[in-house]
Amino acid sequence: MLTRIFSTLVLAPIAVAAVWIGRPYFEFVMILVCSIGIFEWFRLFKDQHLNLILFLVGLFYIVSPFLIIVWIYNLESVGPKLVLWILFVIWATDTGAYFIGKLLRGPKLAPNISPNKTWSGAVGGCLLALLVSMIMKPYLSVEFDLIGATGFTIIISIFGQFGDLLESWAKRMFAVKDTGNIIPGHGGVLDRIDALLLAAPVAAFLIVCFMV
Numbered sequence: 001m002l003t004r005i006f007s008t009l010v011l012a013p014i015a016v017a018a019v020w021i022g023r024p025y026f027e028f029v030m031i032l033v034c035s036i037g038i039f040e041w042f043r044l045f046k047d048q049h050l051n052l053i054l055f056l057v058g059l060f061y062i063v064s065p066f067l068i069i070v071w072i073y074n075l076e077s078v079g080p081k082l083v084l085w086i087l088f089v090i091w092a093t094d095t096g097a098y099f100i101g102k103l104l105r106g107p108k109l110a111p112n113i114s115p116n117k118t119w120s121g122a123v124g125g126c127l128l129a130l131l132v133s134m135i136m137k138p139y140l141s142v143e144f145d146l147i148g149a150t151g152f153t154i155i156i157s158i159f160g161q162f163g164d165l166l167e168s169w170a171k172r173m174f175a176v177k178d179t180g181n182i183i184p185g186h187g188g189v190l191d192r193i194d195a196l197l198l199a200a201p202v203a204a205f206l207i208v209c210f211m212v
Contacts, residue, residue, distance in 0.1 A: 011192070012091060019073070019083050026073060034066040036189040040179045044170075058170075062190070065200035072204060078211075081140045085133070086156060086203050090195045092132040093125035093157040094164075100124025114168040122161055129157040143211055152206055156199045163198030167191070 018029040041062055045055050072086070073079045101121020109117040133153040137146075144152055167190060171179065180188025190197075 015087060016084065019080050019087070022080065027070065030066050030070060033189055033193065034063060036180075036182065037062045037193065040188045040190050044174050044176065044179060061197060065197045068200045068204045069196075072200075072207065075207070075211075078140070078142050082142065082203075082207065085136060085140055085142070086196075086199065088132050088136060089129045089153055089156045090160045090199055092129040093160050094195060095125075096128030097121040097125030097161065100128070110165055110168075113165050113172065117165070117168075125161060126154055126157045129153050148210065152203075155206065156203055159202040160195030160199040163195045166198065167194035 015029070018026045038059065041055075041058050045058075069083060069086075073083050075082065097117070098121065101116070101118045101124060104118070104120035104124070106118050106120040108115060109119050109122050130150065130153050133149055137144075137149050142149075167179075171177065178187025179190035182188055
């Protein structure tokens with residue numbers, strides 16, 4: 001657990017700094033993380049002899065969220081703040097789900113896919129994400145009112161957890177524990193960004209519908 005916390009404390013400030021500093025550092029970090037994710041996906045497939053269509057679907061699933069994040073980032077005036085909001089919602093959800101799930105335990109969320117995840121953790125992740133969003137909202141200068149911000153947060157949090165489950169399902173299909181070992185306590189890059197891969201397109205959809 002300590003290794004996991006230390007890795008988060010190192011990686012999160014790097015991501016925040018890249019968003020805050022902007023070009024070209026933000027794009028460089030996006031390209032670097034995406035490239036490592038593609039490499040991990042290719043390595044998983046290399047010895048599995050699975051079909052090309054599944055590989056290409058996975059490739060699209062990895063690459064498109066990064067393009068979407070860059071698009072959100074480039075939205076006039078509010079783009080970087082929206083990216084930070086999405087990242088903090090994902091991180092808060094992951095943190096809340098992990099610690100509250102460990103504390104309260106209870107019924108399993110999807111025992112056949114990820115035996116360690118619980119309903120208490122899923123709810124706890126959403127609640128912590130809401131708390132973080134309410135703290136951040138005065139500094140975001142976005143057009144969402146309180147109801148809109150709450151809805152945005154809950155939807156992103158839920159879909160982020162679905163993204164986590166989807167990657168857990170993929171790892172079971174490949175019969176691996178982690179997608180890699182580059183991040184101590186977390187495994188691979190895909191293990192760390194699994195929630196963002198699904199949450200980013202959903203966030204873009206909400207932004208297009210309610211802001212752009």
